[in-house]
Amino acid sequence: MTSHLQTMGQQSGRRSWAEPWKIKMVEPLRMIDRAAREQALAEAGCNTFLLRSDDVYIDLLTDSGTSAMSDRQWAGMMTGDEAYAGSRNYYNLEAAIRQYYGYRYVVPTHQGRGAEHLISQVAIKRGQYVPGNMYFTTTRLHQELAGGIFVDVICDEAHDPQSTAPFKGNVDLDKLERLIAREGAASIAYVSLAGTVNMAGGQPVSMENVRALRQLTAKHGIRLYLDATRMVENAFFIQQQEPGYRDKTIAAILKEFCGHTDGAWMSAKKDSLVNIGGWLAVDDWNLFEELRNLVVVYEGLHTYGGLAGRDMEAMAIGIAESVQDDHVRCRVEQVRYLGELLSEWEIPIVRPIGGHAIFLDARRFYPHLAQDEFPAQTLAAELYLDSGIRSMERGIVSAGRSPSTGDHYRPKLELTRLTIPRRVYTQAHMDVVAESVLAAWQNRERTRGLKMVYEPKYLRFFQARFERL
Ligand code: P61
16 A cells, blocks of 8 residues: 555554444534633633633543443433432442452442542551552542551552553562561551552553462451452453453453452442442451441442432443443553554653553653642643643642641652543544644743642642642
């Protein structure tokens, strides 16, 4: 062939494939002009969380609660049983979690952090350590509010955006063993394991790692709980990259992985393709009894946990859709398409490309900015100004402050996240995003940083305000 134009498949040396769905309903987008974006950003204190979504063109703030539901999920919403107690949709949800994740006892919650709150309150005694494969903002905060001390035991490669190790979400077992040897098994509340590590760039954990982790924790009588929020995407990486898993389905890999853990919490707003919802599920009846008792204090009765019956139905159906191999491949490959474009243009991103987002390496974008001038927040502001695309800071602002010293946590990773909602945007949107990132890259040397002028006490990144330097 002599043409220099190539389809996406041809660019990768294979036959093309497409999304396993067609679009039935659309939501028109609006793009405001540059002057209006300048004004909107100033009113938002240069914080993309404070923009009105009507002022956003392509919204890559998060993949949380932003997925498109299927016609089957919408139909399921109409079968909502809004009984206060014993809703049929709860039993459908329980059955889906048992079937696909494999845990016995299920507590619904309004979203992920509701579940994090419950497990932290029940399973952490004041002063105990909670080792985890990198922190997540809400997870660590709930652990700290329960009196726990978070300890990062992820492998070193996870903190290096240029390391191309395939399973950068893995726990470094030596780090964990040293912690157990130093502090004693009784001082460890549980190991907090996340399937695909959000803050590391959506990096997966291997089956080999969870198996070894299971052996180590069992030897010391320590519980292992999983943040299953993006575990389906983790299963895809195992299928593609880990020896022996190529011929297994995502569903089988998911269940095998969960089988190595004692329980899980979930923000169903991600993998499970719903706009709201979460759960906590465990195998131990005694623990379940405590959780079931606490849920009625903070969320709602144990058969609705802060959700409407229709929300639980959409979640039950979404779980089954989320583990379909063609769906997961399409979802992760769309993220990869955007990442490969940026990599080709030598724009610095976290490698390997993760499951739910592209993470721009703001340190390498703006080497002239100190971390205290908030390079990742600056880059999020610049992208919005260029094209109305909304991204999210995942650096020093997100990391917050240490409760013991009051100083900023200073993460090695200073990243701006372009998060791709599931089943929402097309390849053409990805092209527009890539070109906007390129424009910000080309303007990098002229870009100045920010100063923080308002800082809330908890999860400051949501509401902090900044001014341009
Ligand atoms: C996100 F800026 N994630 O990535 P909830 N575990 C994990 C998550 O990714 C997660 C939760 C638990 C969000 C929403 C969000 O700092 C932020 O249902 C791995 O959101 O309560 C949520 O689940 C919590 C954005 C959360 C943030 C915290 O965009």
